[in-house]
Amino acid sequence: MKTFPMFLRMEDRTVVIVGGGEQAAQKCRLILKTEARIVVAAGALEDELAAMHGTGRIVWHEGAIMPALFADTALVFIATGCPGADAALHAMAREAGALVNVVDAPDLCDAITPSIVDRDPVVIAIGTEGTAPVLARQIKTRVEEMLEPRLGDLAALSGRLRGAVARQVPRAGRRDFWRWVFNGAPRQTHARGAEREAAEMLKTAIAAGGAPQEQSGGSVALVGAGAGKRDLITMRGVQRLQEADIIFHDRLIDPDVLEYARRDAERVCVGKAPGAHPWPQDRINGLLVSAARQGKRVVRLKCGDPGVFARGGEEIDALATAGIPCEIVPGVTAACVAAASIGSVLTERGKTDTLVLSTGTCRPGDTPPDVSRSMHAGTTLALYMSVKAAPTIQHDLLAAGHPPSTRVDIVTNADRADMQVVETTLGILGDTVRTDSIANPAIIFIRSDKSARQISTVNAAA
Numbered sequence: 001m002k003t004f005p006m007f008l009r010m011e012d013r014t015v016v017i018v019g020g021g022e023q024a025a026q027k028c029r030l031i032l033k034t035e036a037r038i039v040v041a042a043g044a045l046e047d048e049l050a051a052m053h054g055t056g057r058i059v060w061h062e063g064a065i066m067p068a069l070f071a072d073t074a075l076v077f078i079a080t081g082c083p084g085a086d087a088a089l090h091a092m093a094r095e096a097g098a099l100v101n102v103v104d105a106p107d108l109c110d111a112i113t114p115s116i117v118d119r120d121p122v123v124i125a126i127g128t129e130g131t132a133p134v135l136a137r138q139i140k141t142r143v144e145e146m147l148e149p150r151l152g153d154l155a156a157l158s159g160r161l162r163g164a165v166a167r168q169v170p171r172a173g174r175r176d177f178w179r180w181v182f183n184g185a186p187r188q189t190h191a192r193g194a195e196r197e198a199a200e201m202l203k204t205a206i207a208a209g210g211a212p213q214e215q216s217g218g219s220v221a222l223v224g225a226g227a228g229k230r231d232l233i234t235m236r237g238v239q240r241l242q243e244a245d246i247i248f249h250d251r252l253i254d255p256d257v258l259e260y261a262r263r264d265a266e267r268v269c270v271g272k273a274p275g276a277h278p279w280p281q282d283r284i285n286g287l288l289v290s291a292a293r294q295g296k297r298v299v300r301l302k303c304g305d306p307g308v309f310a311r312g313g314e315e316i317d318a319l320a321t322a323g324i325p326c327e328i329v330p331g332v333t334a335a336c337v338a339a340a341s342i343g344s345v346l347t348e349r350g351k352t353d354t355l356v357l358s359t360g361t362c363r364p365g366d367t368p369p370d371v372s373r374s375m376h377a378g379t380t381l382a383l384y385m386s387v388k389a390a391p392t393i394q395h396d397l398l399a400a401g402h403p404p405s406t407r408v409d410i411v412t413n414a415d416r417a418d419m420q421v422v423e424t425t426l427g428i429l430g431d432t433v434r435t436d437s438i439a440n441p442a443i444i445f446i447r448s449d450k451s452a453r454q455i456s457t458v459n460a461a462a
């Protein structure tokens with residue numbers, strides 16, 4: 001290690017930033033997160049620094065820069081933008097005994113600012129000694145995903161209760177107590193926003209002399225993985241995956257998303273290939289119930305959103321009947337992903353004011369929806385599982401008076417490496433699906449702008 005990570009105490013200390021431009025403002029923004037007093041030494045301040053000075057958050061040193069400015073500081077940043085001046089100021093600050101960082105001059109830095117994940121008071125610093133800043137940012141993103149936004153508040157709460165724990169929880173039980181706080185129900189409860197409830201749990205356990213002994217009952221989270229690549233899952237979804245003892249997942253999810261789960265978590269694919277039903281829904285429901293009854297934390301991971309054409313309702317009902325707690329964690333549904341993948345929007349002021357999510361596939365024996373009933377001028381129709389039904393949909397919409405020139409976009413494997421986009425029109429939709437060999441998973445967008453109202457009405461009347 002050429003550099004060694006340490007955390008500098010900032011309360012009641014001074015940080016001097018020399019320079020009044022954007023780079024100085026950047027350092028200022030960073031140090032404003034700390035409790036340090038900030039002195040900015042510059043002849044003039046750019047707008048943001050001037051505003052910070054205006055609100056009293058920084059002290060502006062306008063005068064000559066003398067060694068005394070740097071004495072007894074926690075840290076000095078030099079960012080004048082002029083290499084000659086930077087070097088001279090660096091020498092002066094070093095002479096005064098300061099720890100110096102000269103922006104964009106690694107050779108003149110005693111201290112390097114890391115990439116930071118901030119869950120104050122939990123702070124993670126990532127450094128690569130300047131070798132790979134992009135890698136540092138990627139690691140930062142992964143760590144950001146791992147740690148729920150409220151984690152710092154839970155750490156702060158724990159800090160406030162440390163004294164009470166030391167008094168009331170016998171030494172032998174303290175490690176288990178803290179393990180329970182950060183691994184068990186309090187962390188989960190806190191992460192989902194029930195902070196008061198989590199604080200109550202801690203206080204009750206402290207009063208009882210330790211973490212509750214009984215194994216907590218199992219639970220199920222229906223988690224949307226997002227349709228597309230793994231980074232479309234929400235941070236809450238990642239959190240649930242990390243907590244899971246067992247994961248039942250669909251075939252359509254990006255397999256890489258499972259890397260968010262613990263290494264020892266069991267993974268079971270209960271996906272259904274189109275047309276084949278190796279895992280009847282009843283059996284999946286039964287598996288969820290029995291895993292939860294064994295006290296496991298279960299994740300049912302579904303492509304897109306668990307509440308959109310995902311048979312989530314049947315699973316929720318089965319869990320409710322069995323009295324098992326169930327949480328729904330939303331995901332980015334395929335229509336949103338597909339629209340974004342082609343740089344398009346689903347509704348547009350003045351053109352489309354209605355969004356219909358529909359499907360060409362339903363329960364065997366049920367009549368598929370007649371989409372022409374929901375398609376009016378000003379509608380974007382996003383059709384799931386509709387490749388096979390495309391000729392019928394074309395027929396129904398044409399029969400209802402929608403012009404053959406109506407625009408159709410088909411997005412297959414949206415947001416994936418093998419994404420395929422086909423633009424066609426309603427009049428030749430069935431042919432396009434056949435000649436372009438379009439296969440699931442695909443979203444078919446059919447858009448009727450408001451200006452099409454005239455045409456539809458005229459055709460319908462005729």
Ligand code: SAH
Nearest residue numbers: 227304305308333334384385413414441442
């Ligand atoms: N719950 C999912 C939908 C599951 S139904 C969601 O909210 O997105 C399965 C259908 O979703 C597929 O037949 C296809 O129509 C659509 N789909 C899922 N992933 C897709 C993708 N990456 N690109 C295009 N369509 C997709």
